[in-house]
Amino acid sequence: MLRAIYRAAWWLIAPLAVLRLFIRSRRERGYREHIGERFGYAAGRLPEDDAPLIWVHAVSVGETRAAQPLVDALMAARPDARVLLTHMTPGGRAAGEQLFGDRVLRCYLPYDMPHAVRRFLHAWRPSLGLVMETEVWPTLIDECKRADMPLVLTNARMSARSFRRAAKFGAGAREVFGGFTRVLAQSPSDAERLTALGARNVAVLGNLKFDMASPPALIARGREWRRAIGERPVWVAASTREGEEELVLQAFAALDVPDALLILVPRHPQRFDEVAALVERRNFKVERRSRWAPAAAAAASAHAGVRVLPQDVSVLLGDSMGEMGAYYAAADLAFIGGSLLPLGGQNLIEACAVGVPVLIGPHVFNFTQATADATAAGAALQVQDPADLARALRELFHDRPRRVAMGAAAAAFASRHRGATARTVDVVQALVPDA
Numbered sequence: 001m002l003r004a005i006y007r008a009a010w011w012l013i014a015p016l017a018v019l020r021l022f023i024r025s026r027r028e029r030g031y032r033e034h035i036g037e038r039f040g041y042a043a044g045r046l047p048e049d050d051a052p053l054i055w056v057h058a059v060s061v062g063e064t065r066a067a068q069p070l071v072d073a074l075m076a077a078r079p080d081a082r083v084l085l086t087h088m089t090p091g092g093r094a095a096g097e098q099l100f101g102d103r104v105l106r107c108y109l110p111y112d113m114p115h116a117v118r119r120f121l122h123a124w125r126p127s128l129g130l131v132m133e134t135e136v137w138p139t140l141i142d143e144c145k146r147a148d149m150p151l152v153l154t155n156a157r158m159s160a161r162s163f164r165r166a167a168k169f170g171a172g173a174r175e176v177f178g179g180f181t182r183v184l185a186q187s188p189s190d191a192e193r194l195t196a197l198g199a200r201n202v203a204v205l206g207n208l209k210f211d212m213a214s215p216p217a218l219i220a221r222g223r224e225w226r227r228a229i230g231e232r233p234v235w236v237a238a239s240t241r242e243g244e245e246e247l248v249l250q251a252f253a254a255l256d257v258p259d260a261l262l263i264l265v266p267r268h269p270q271r272f273d274e275v276a277a278l279v280e281r282r283n284f285k286v287e288r289r290s291r292w293a294p295a296a297a298a299a300a301s302a303h304a305g306v307r308v309l310p311q312d313v314s315v316l317l318g319d320s321m322g323e324m325g326a327y328y329a330a331a332d333l334a335f336i337g338g339s340l341l342p343l344g345g346q347n348l349i350e351a352c353a354v355g356v357p358v359l360i361g362p363h364v365f366n367f368t369q370a371t372a373d374a375t376a377a378g379a380a381l382q383v384q385d386p387a388d389l390a391r392a393l394r395e396l397f398h399d400r401p402r403r404v405a406m407g408a409a410a411a412a413f414a415s416r417h418r419g420a421t422a423r424t425v426d427v428v429q430a431l432v433p434d435a
Helices: 002-024 035-039 061-077 090-103 114-124 138-146 160-167 171-177 188-196 216-229 244-253 269-281 324-329 349-354 368-376 386-398 400-416 420-431
Strands: 053-057 082-087 105-108 128-132 151-156 182-185 202-204 234-240 261-266 286-288 315-317 333-336 358-360 380-382
Touching: 002 035, 002 138, 035 105, 035 114, 053 061, 061 082, 061 090, 061 128, 061 151, 061 420, 082 090, 090 105, 105 114, 114 138, 128 420, 138 151, 151 188, 151 420, 160 171, 160 188, 182 188, 182 420, 188 202, 216 324, 234 244, 234 324, 244 261, 244 269, 244 386, 261 269, 261 324, 269 286, 269 315, 324 349, 333 386, 349 368, 349 400, 358 386, 368 380, 368 400, 380 400, 386 400
Parallel strands: 053 082, 053 128, 082 105, 128 151, 151 182, 182 202, 234 261, 234 333, 261 315, 286 315, 333 358, 358 380
Antiparallel strands: none
16 A cells, blocks of 8 residues: 555656756756656667676765765676666766766666656666665665566665654565665664664675775865965865855854864855855855866975965855865865754765864764764764854864874774775675676
C-alpha cells in the first residue's frame, strides 16, 4: 500500500517539480537544461558499446567532490570499464565537469517514477550502481532489483534524526533498505541504524571524505593569496547557507580583533551577488575573489600577478568554484557553515586536511560522527551562536600556540582516517563483470 501511494504521489509531484526547476532557473540557469533527462530521456550509450559501466550517483557539489577519489580509483582499478556520473543539481553537474571533463559520462538522475527509471536503466545499461550517503529512492531500488543490477549504498550515513523518521514506516522501510545489494557505512553507529532499518550485507568502511585532498597547486594558490593579504588575522566562513551570512557578520562585528579579514564563501553560487549586497549593507568593505588575485603567481615574494589586498577591505567574498582548498590555505581559522542554523552542517574534513583549526555550530546532524571525532581529537571546537563564535575566534587569534596545536591536530585527524576509498574499491569492483 505504501509503495502504491508513493508512486501515485509522484504523478502529482512531477509537474510541480518541473515548475520548481523553472523557478530555480531564474537564479541558476542550469535548472532549465536537460529536463528530459529527469524523466529518463537520455541519449545513453551506443548499442555496440558493451564495456562494463559503473554508475555513480552524487547529488550535488559536496557529494560529487567526495566521490572524486572513488571515481579516480575505480577508473584506475578497472580501465576496461566506463563511469557514468549522475546528479540532481546543476552545481553537482558543473563540479563533475570540472573534476573529470570527458573522462566520464554524465546525466541527471531521473525522478523516482517507474517508467522514468526504466528508461534511464535501458539507455545506459549499467553493470553496477553506487549511490552516495543518503540517496534512498524506493522506486530506483525496486527497478534495479527488477533489472538484476547490483545497487550499493556507498559512504552511507544515517543520523539519529533520520533514523527516527524512517523507522516510523516499519516494514515499508525494511523493504526499501533491504533492497540494496550492499551497504557500506561510514561508522559503526551508521551501520547499526541502517541494519535496524533492514539493510543487509552492511560493512563499516569509513568516510570517503577523508580521502579528499586539495591539489598542491590549489594549496600553493592559497598560500600566495595569504602573502598578498599580509600579516592580518584571517578566518574563513565556508559553505554558508541562506540566512547564515547575517549571523556570521554579527560574529565578525563583535570580534574586536584589529585588522581581521573574513573570507566569506557561500555554498551556492547563485547567491554570490545577494551576499555581496548584504555585506555592503552591513558597512563592511568587500572585495570579490573574481576581481582579485587573478591567477596563482610565481615569484611569490614579489606578489607577481597578485594585487595586494587593500588594508581597508574587511571581507573577501569567495565567489569562485573549486577553490575551497585555497581559501582554507589562506586562513588561520575556519568556520564551517550550515551549522549555525538547523541545516545539518557541512563537511569539516577538507579544512582539517589542510591543517586549519575548525569551528562549527551546534546543528551538525548530517556530520555528527565526524564532528564528534574531530572535537575529541582537538581539531575542532563547537560553538552555539554568533556571540560564542566571536568569543572562540577572539581567543584563538590571541593564543597562537593553541591555534598551531589545533591545526596540527586537524591534519593528524584527517590523515588518521584515510583509506575508505581503497576499501570501497576492493568491495565494489568484485561486483563489476569482466569486459
